[in-house]
Amino acid sequence: MLLLGLIGVPVLSSCSSDSSAAFRTMQLAMPADMAPPANPSRPYLRVKAGGAEAYMALAYQDAQADGTRQEVWYSATGEVVRLNNGRLAGTTGMPRDWRQIRYETRVEWFANTATPQRYVRWHDEMPGYRMNVREELQLQRIAPPADVHLVDVAPVLLAWFEERVLQSTSVERLPPARYGVLGNVVVYGEQCFAPDFCVSWQRWPLPYVPPVATAGAGQ
């Protein structure tokens, strides 16, 4: 059961092999600022990273030991962005990556919005082998911000959260991450990996609600 649960679920086709799924997903991914993706039923992620923008396509939902699913998104040139519960779980292939992002506890977005939640996160940074970076974070509701890269939806329609670093083993001081939640789905997020390199992502089209998990499909 554990083994089955850890197998990724190709989103594109229930019978595709892993590699061809990755390839086909890359072909679906496309440049930003082109016409919006032709098939609005296909989940995309509009990602802006360090000045470059792209629509990434969802390839897998890898099941995790805690029962959650980690979304694996591909750009047309094969960069990988992972999301879990609306947060970045890792990136690979970008000029600056955060790898293996781990949380001490699972964070529920609407657990108790009256008081800020505190928790600990670890991540690895590449290149440079900055491993085991430990951060104490605080999540709290904020008013809709104006300076976000949100497209085609007004910020006021979303519930907004700010994730602020209280303490970190990194010497770099990063601005707070922000998340926009529509219903129960995090549809927008932004996270800086360095003072001069930030990533924002937005589900496309909006609103996107992930399909109900079909564990083991296609395997």
Place this chain on the structure above:
Amino acid sequence: MIRRWLGVVVSLAGLALSGAVLADALGGLTTLPPKAGERLSDWLLRQPEREQQYLPGLAWCIPSEINAQGRLKSRLLTQLMLFDGARPAVEARTRMGDALRNAPVTGRVPVPEQDPRWLEAHPDKDPVLDYDHQLYLTRRPQRVEILGDNVRPCQAPHTAGAESRSYLRACLGDAAERVDVAWLIQPDGRVELVQLNDWNARAQSEPAPGARIWAPARDSGWPTSFSAELATFLATQPFSQPFLGNDAAPQLAMESVLTLPKQQDFPLTAGDWGLIGNLQTPSARMAPRGEMSASYSMAKPYQRFNVLMQPLDWVEAGFRYTSVSNRLYGPEIAGDRAYLDKSIDAKVRLVQETAYLPQVAVGFMDLGGTGLWASEYLVANKRFGNLDLSAGMVWGYLAGSGNISNPLSRVFGASFDQRTASTAATGGQVNFKRFFHGNTSLFAGLQYQTPWEGVIFKAELDGNDYRNEPQDNNQKRNSPINFGVVYRYHPNLDFSVGVERGNTLMLSMNFHGGLDTLAIPKLLDPKKVPVRAGRPETEPDWAKTAADLATQSGWKVLAIQRQPGEVSVEFEKLEGFYWKERIDQMVAVLHRDAPADIYRFRLRLKEYGMPLSERLVLRESWVNEHLRYQAAMAHFEAVAAAEPRGNLSGKTLWSNGESPFAAWLTPSYNQTLGGPNGGVLFQAGVGANLEWRWDDGTWLSGRGNLRLVDNYSGFVYDAPSKLPRVRTDMRHYLTESRLTLTNLQVNHVEALRNSQYLNFYGGLLEYMYAGVGAEWLYRPWYSPFAFGVDVNRVQQRDYAQDFGLRDYKVNTGHATLYWDTGWNQTHINLSVGQYLAGDKGATLEVSRRFQNGVAIGAWGTKTNVSAETFGEGSFDKGIFVRIPFDAMLPIKTSSFANINWQPLTRDGGARLIRTKTLYDLTDARDPKFAWFEAASPRVNLDKELAPDNGFSSLFGDLGDSAGGLVRDATSGDPTRALLYSGGLILGASLLDKPAADWANKHQSSRWNTLGKMSSATPLVLAGATGLFWWGAAGDVASDTAWTAIKSAALALGVGTATKYAVGRARPEAGLGEHHFSGFNQGAANSSFPSSHMSVSFALVTPFARKYDADWLYAVAGITSFGRMQQRQHFISDIVAGALLGYGVGSLLSDRFRNTSVGLTPDRHLMAQWRF
């Protein structure tokens, strides 16, 4: 023999150990065995406990690497046995030997990336596994192992943020201060040499959990070669158990590693003279090899424009123009211009810095110029963390204060106290007798990297008191201390401000970058053909194959033939530099199309019928190379170069039926730098080219040129000459006619036997000479040597460059030896023969070539003409940089930029310019063409990535836009765009005079009011754009407004630069529509093009295109009336401004409609070619 046997024994032991020991040592997580043919990504994805995996620690062990690693281990043990003496310490050697003997030979090789999902998308990086491969995964370790030179076990807890120095400090204590360099072995098997001490520290990676650090102290006796091999071996070792001792070995407590401040590169900055140094004084520091800088500095009354290059690690050289604002050329040359002086500099590193010794360099300023600023210096530098101190002794101009007596006079005699005067009138002679003579001063300086990143403080003790300035131009000095601050705005751009002489403001700007790193992704190239494992079963449409081959390579496909099991393709017009990439793309086409029974491809490279070289491609190996990651030992070279064979007797599948006649247009540009005629003389126009092939090796070629734009009105000076005017009447050739026939000649080339080639030619050979000639070349295949002889009988052409001839005739020709020395990629050409003026002598050209095709070089010609007869300059010489456009443009191209700096054009040592030489035509025989390749993008992650996400800066974004603009401007058909624009501007110029006359007659107050209102249009547009950007009309309009703002800023920048270059007088000056005077003070505010128009059009164009609102162009056009009525611009200025604004606005608008498909910074031009 003993070593070989030892190696075998060790290998066998390793094999035996690898299974059992590794299973324990690398274990920790249960893994399933690999299946034959399985991809690593698939294997990783089907492993249990994936969330527990520490992917950097993935170990992939393959049997084919065992022998090589066994030999490496035996070599290390043998070296240990051969050490004698007290160092390294006997106990340390014993412990090292024990550890090495116990270490298993694993066969582990690094994996390029461990993320299985990423590997899936990059099959060329995803290894294919076999049943005998072993793979291990572990949990995340918590330790870093430190190996000091005493080879005692020490493990420290991994501490986030700590660099190697912190771990060494924890393990070795004070002994860590004696470690200058260490080998950092990361758990994924990558090895990094880290520099740790105050004098040599550089930015570095942190040790990851599971890393090892081998850190021998500087005086420990461990040779560098041993350390490097040891690090390579350690990279193959399991990291979950210590290399020294065992798990029971002592481990430091959790809080024992104190995180020390991060180590940084020390910034190298240029001084006023462009050399790496302080302000006025030089330093012994050198820029990285391949660096080139262009800098401008100003400290009244001097302005300096410097170009410096770093061809070798230990040589810095370049040239400079110095403008003296309060001295004029003199009425006989160019009375109204500030005096402009040329000079050449060179600096050579003598001693490289060590822990104990400073870096020492000797330098020469104004070597080959007039000698007004001639100085020689010896300087030493020592770094102490963020402080770099320099001190030295200088002779000549920089030693104006003469604060010490010349120590050389005590050794070599009193003659060293005297220095002959500079040679302003007939400069250019290197006067060795003046070196290290005369005034002598001590100087000193410091550079301090402040806590603010990018801000460097400088101070110096100046050796010059400015009381002996050239040209009786003494300056008052209030203080011998100069100081200043450098701000590194961008890794390639520095701004400096300082105070010199205690009373003078200094400002400078330095644009610098690595020529060897110039590269840009080929985003506009045809889409690459993907490589797939399968092969077609049927015959393809070979005509389509040929067309795709031509598209992918940029070469001309002559024929496709088939022999048993082989397809061969003949090519010519072998242009461009990066052949490896072109050949790969061609093989992809052939593999896609060729039937399954073809196992080999043969690419036959020819030029004008001469077979030059071949590439043989083993199809299966090539496919494997592209579809799976291969470890070093398993790698098989799939493409091999071969000497060409005779004609093949195969079945012709396709042959080229193109017309033998070809004609095409190209933009043309020609410029002359410096001199009494003004900063830059240039002409731009369009060239028409033709080639008519009569047979394979015989053809007619020609080129005509139409000069459209120039500033030759300021070209008035002809240099005097005591020789036949073979080159110094260049002005007449350049200015006599706008339409010229530059070249029209018949050529015949032929390949003889035994690597010999022949070339006959006759006609209008170049813009100044017509005649006949022949060339013979001996160039063995893949040889570093070639030898050729050319003989020519030529006659000078008429100035109009038509078919007429002048009286002067001469025989000229040379014997030339070409030698690729192999030393530092240095190439030498030595020619001996008779030159155009009938003088006899030799030319030596030395160049350094980099892998991206960029070459930096210098040449000098000395003939039997005396220095006096030769005139100013004494002998012909120059510096050149050759940059292939392949390194700069996002599309494959064959051209290259040849930037020659020749201080003076003289008649002595002048050579005939031949359109095609046999050496160039036979390039395919040069092994370098298998070596040239695009430089890897080198992105400085800390500094070069564009800000984002609410933290963007205007200038960062603008730089980004500029990069994209260059790329976009080269897409489509830039020639056509240039021609149309040039035609429009030329057409508009017909209205210049009538419009100016009209404006002169309409200067009443009513007209002036209207004119001023009209001129304010850009301000209104800018205000509206600002409101839109602010969000007054929503997000989409705000985005468009941001594009408009960037367009306007770029258009203004480009327009101002153009103004500075062209320097056209405004109508109100009353100097007429043909008065140009560029590159001087005030030129930046001149007439051509109109900035008001360019800004207006740049602001409206993004909106007009976004909202399909062409009426906005009419709004922008309102500006034109005011600019004309106010007598600020001619009509052609207005048209040029509108075109510039429209062009920039369109390109930026389009660019943002088609941004990148990935997230890697592919449009960061500045990040990738840093110049």
